[in-house]
Amino acid sequence: MLNSLDIAKPPSATRVVVAMSGGVDSSVVAGLMAEQGYDVVGVTLQLYDHGAAIHRKGACCAGQDIHDARRVAERLGIPHYVLDYEERFRKAVIDRFAQSYADGETPIPCIDCNRHVKFTDLLETARDLGADALATGHYVSSRTSASGRRALFQPADADRDQSYFLFATTPDQLDLLRFPLGTMTKPETRDHARRFGLAIADKADSQDICFVPTGRYTSIVEKLKPEAAEAGDIVHVDGRVLGRHEGVMRFTVGQRRGIGIAASEPLYVVGLDATRRQVIVGPREALATHAVALRDFNWLGDAPLAEGETLACFAKVRSTRPPRPARLRLVDGEVEIELLDGEDGVAPGQACVLYDGAEGMARVLGGGFIRRRQPVAAARSAAALQATI
Incomplete structure (x- = not known):
């Protein structure tokens, strides 16, 4: 018989490592797991900075947030560990962020944080601790697909959907990851925090670029990559x-x-x-874009993609935009996405995430980073030229 995490063990025999950032969402996940009788271990990553971010509203994974995570763990009666990942975070996230701007791109550092730190290094730490699952406070859902592997889906609360930022999660990682907030709304999460008596119940959400102490990313980029200035x-x-x-x-x-x-x-x-x-x-x-070519593509579909295959799907080219009709093509090993209705303001460095539907807990099929874009005008010119040949 499966427990609530789809694991064939009783909760008391199931070890769950919870990634605790010090915010409301991950704290509630820890509380829910403890309440259900799981063997819970809280882990917080020290990712950057011991000074400027300590008292900055909207920061995460530093200073006050580590203190908040520790207080939550004490309140819940679970063991809690702080791991120093500052050097790893600098190389995998901050340096890549600066290089992307120097290359004329618009990066999304939280995607790199998820794929290089939280879902790689932290997941290995969870395995070292004997965990059966690593639970996080992301608003996204996962469940077993027809292939027998776990698949990634949009959450019930569309306003909190974080699936765009998790497209790079691999099938092996999904098998261990669990997202208990996938069926909840943010108000429901805060209600749980109050029910658990957590002091952080009304704490503000963290910002995406958590490592920019002044809110001005240009100061960091200029320091690390002077040529960008x-x-x-x-x-x-x-x-x-x-x-x-x-x-x-x-x-x-x-x-x-x-x-x-x-x-x-x-x-x-x-x-x-x-x-x-x-x-x-x-x-x-x-600004109108007809198609994009992707790099670092991650495929989460049940069947592997074949060379020359064309797949109808829905593509999201910005975190704040809805998925729009698209077609995926694999040409000479490169993934190209045709945007059937066109999109404005598509920027290299941003993610293009693919879904099997346009709304309502659609499945995430995969995605990649935009390497280049093809303007609509160029596509029309190419089509006109082809018609004359």
């Missing part, structure tokens, strides 16, 4: 040089405000050329 030209898509900028790191595709030039028409950042240190601008229609 080198001046260059602001160039119109028609080739005209319109002005100068103080570093490609200060711009992202889709940006309109703060470009620093005067023009008779609204202009948007439509591309960044880090090699030439150019910020490329143009009218809104130049």
